Amino acid sequence: xxxxxxxxxxxxxxxGATVAFNCTYSNSASQxxxxxxxxxxxxxxxxxxxxxxxxxxxxxxxxxxRASQYISLLIRDSKLSDSATYLCVVNKLMDSSYKLxxxxxxxxxxxx
Amino acid sequence: xxxxxxxxxxxxxxxxxxxxxxxxxISGHNTLxxxxxxxxxxxxxxxRYENEEAVDDSQLPKDRFSAERLKGVDSTxxxxxxxxxxxxxxxxxxxxxxxxxxxxxxxxxxxxxxVL
Numbered sequence: 001x002x003x004x005x006x007x008x009x010x011x012x013x014x015x016g017a018t019v020a021f022n023c024t025y026s027n028s029a030s031q032x033x034x035x036x037x038x039x040x041x042x043x044x045x046x047x048x049x050x051x052x053x054x055x056x057x058x059x060x061x062x063x064x065x066r067a068s069q070y071i072s073l074l075i076r077d078s079k080l081s082d083s084a085t086y087l088c089v090v091n092k093l094m095d096s097s098y099k100l101x102x103x104x105x106x107x108x109x110x111x112x
Numbered sequence: 113x114x115x116x117x118x119x120x121x122x123x124x125x126x127x128x129x130x131x132x133x134x135x136x137x138i139s140g141h142n143t144l145x146x147x148x149x150x151x152x153x154x155x156x157x158x159x160r161y162e163n164e165e166a167v168d169d170s171q172l173p174k175d176r177f178s179a180e181r182l183k184g185v186d187s188t189x190x191x192x193x194x195x196x197x198x199x200x201x202x203x204x205x206x207x208x209x210x211x212x213x214x215x216x217x218x219x220x221x222x223x224x225x226x227v228l
Contacts, residue, residue, distance in 0.1 A: 004154075031213045043203060043219040044155065051214070087154050091215045098215045099168070102154025 003027060004090050004103035012109045017078050021106045023088030024070045031098070033071050034089040035062055038105065044087055048073070078110045114139065116220030118204050124226045130192035133223045137185065137206030145217060146179060146189050147203040155203055155219075161187060194227045201225070 005024045013019045025033075032051050036044040048055050050071060054063040061074040075082055088103040117136040125131050137144050142163050147155035158177065160168040163184040172179065176195070181187040191198055201224050205217040 008152075032215065034216070041224075043221050046216055046218065049214075049216060089154075091213060095168075097167070098212055099157060099160075100215060100217060102156070104153050 001026060002103070003092070003101050004088055006086075006088050006103040006106045008104060008106060010107040010109050012111060013078055014111055015078055015080060017110075018074065018076045019078055019108065020072055020074045021086055021088075021108075022070055022072050023103055023106075024068075025088075025090045025101075026069070027090065027092050027101075028066075028069060030090045030092050032091040033062075033064060034091070034100070035060075035071075035073050036087040036089055036102075038085045038087055040084075044102075047086070075108075078108075080110050080112065083108055083110045116204055116206055116218055118202075118220035118223055120223055121221060122224050122226075124228065125194055126228050127196055128193040130190065131194050131225060132188050132190045133202050133204075133225075135187045135189070135204030135220060137187075137204070138208075138218055141206035141208050141218075142184070143207040143209070144181060144187050145205040145207070146187070147205060147219075149201045149203055149222070151200075158189070191225075194225075196227050199225055199227045 035047045037047045038044045048062045050062045059076045085105040087105045090101045144161040146158040149155045159172045161181045179189045201222040203222045204220045207217045
């Protein structure tokens with residue numbers, strides 16, 4: 001079983017829709033979490049950081065459920081430019097320092 | 113503020129040849145990472161530097177891969193000899209937080225390696 005699991009998608013939604021991705025992680029000691037966005041043939045870019053129960057930034061909301069060990073990303077009012085792969089990332093404590101563990105990503109396609 | 117710079121962006125070599133990648137992190141970021149990303153997968157850590165010290169190289173295949181960060185700024189990653197399975201994107205990232213809970217990392221554009 002992978003340490004960070006995501007539905008690969010693709011999620012195909014119309015402009016203006018609300019879409020949510022879930023991500024589950026296996027290490028209960030993980031302290032912090034991130035969502036990165038990666039466009040095709042580009043580098044991952046930090047979208048949101050989650051240090052407590054959640055975070056909100058405009059149309060994007062991340063929520064953390066430590067008891068069930070999952071993180072979600074909600075995108076409201078989807079734009080064509082939101083089409084990308086969204087990487088769920090867990091900051092795992094290993095040997096007294098932290099290490100990012102990436103999921104394989106969820107692909108989002110927003111259609112006109 | 114300039115981001116993480118990597119070169120070359122693309123590299124095509126024949127198997128058994130050597131190859132090197134270069135990275136310049138964001139100014140002031142003491143922590144530098146090299147990742148490998150295969151198609152359809154997330155990045156996987158190869159090595160982490162704190163200034164010039166390699167503090168986590170447990171995932172670096174040391175028989176053919178090597179890295180250095182001599183002055184604690186720029187870094188190079190080398191593969192010698194390259195194998196077909198090394199074809200991937202090699203990403204460099206940097207952070208101002210030393211592997212802590214606030215481990216926000218910023219990535220360069222990557223080097224896309226193709227081994228023929």
